[in-house]
Amino acid sequence: MSNGIDIRASLPTDREALEVLYPAAFPDEDLIPLLRALLDEEDGVFSFVAISDGKLVGHIALTMCGIAGRSEKVGLLGPLAVSPHFQRQGIGGALIQEGLDHLKSEGATQAHVLGDPAYYGRFGFEPDSNVSPPYDLPQEWKTAWQSISLHGVKPDFDGTLSVPKPWRQPTLWAP
Ligand SMILES: CC(C)(COP(=O)(O)OP(=O)(O)OC[C@H]1O[C@@H](n2cnc3c(N)ncnc32)[C@H](O)[C@@H]1OP(=O)(O)O)[C@@H](O)C(=O)NCCC(=O)NCCS
Numbered sequence: 001m002s003n004g005i006d007i008r009a010s011l012p013t014d015r016e017a018l019e020v021l022y023p024a025a026f027p028d029e030d031l032i033p034l035l036r037a038l039l040d041e042e043d044g045v046f047s048f049v050a051i052s053d054g055k056l057v058g059h060i061a062l063t064m065c066g067i068a069g070r071s072e073k074v075g076l077l078g079p080l081a082v083s084p085h086f087q088r089q090g091i092g093g094a095l096i097q098e099g100l101d102h103l104k105s106e107g108a109t110q111a112h113v114l115g116d117p118a119y120y121g122r123f124g125f126e127p128d129s130n131v132s133p134p135y136d137l138p139q140e141w142k143t144a145w146q147s148i149s150l151h152g153v154k155p156d157f158d159g160t161l162s163v164p165k166p167w168r169q170p171t172l173w174a175p
Helices: 011-027 032-042 091-105 117-123 139-144
Strands: 005-009 045-052 053-068 071-081 109-112 145-149 159-162
Touching: 005 091, 011 032, 011 053, 011 071, 032 045, 032 159, 045 091, 053 091, 071 091, 091 109, 091 117, 117 145, 139 145
Parallel strands: 071 109
Antiparallel strands: 005 045, 045 053, 053 071, 053 159, 109 145
């Protein structure tokens, strides 16, 4: 990035800093078990970090998923965290862009996220009612389930997202 922030694939040696970043970015939520489970996955999880002056200041994970009964590959974005002192400098956006580019290069047709539409809408995500998340969402979260096409055209398929083990926890999909 032009402001001296580098984005690169995460390394095993980043673990300690990641376990400091997440509680700082999410003081009310414990995402460490999900983070560890994702980083321990051998295939289909991509992880990028943002580095400023040698310090890890942001992270994104992306998981390759399927649609039950179909052959398309789609990505699931998250979690995403930027160190509180480094927010509002474009780091979150740069991590999202890196992640989407990588998913596209891996053959994903679209990417999904469960997150604040006011934030993800900035990057082109739109509420998705075609592909369902793996667990029913509470009504107030329905618009938080969003997707973005990675090939410019909105895919015309529907179905249910099939996720690998780290995401098969109902508590990740409910308040
Ligand atoms: C959300 C988060 C990743 C954004 O990272 P960031 O590096 O600050 O993002 P960017 O710099 O690319 O974008 C910042 C812009 O998004 C806005 N923004 C941040 N969170 C937002 C939200 N929830 N809703 C709407 N806008 C939001 C900021 O106000 C800022 O806009 P502005 O510059 O016009 O004022 C970061 O705030 C964070 O880690 N928050 C805590 C963890 C979290 O909520 N993660 C997302 C999980 S779904």
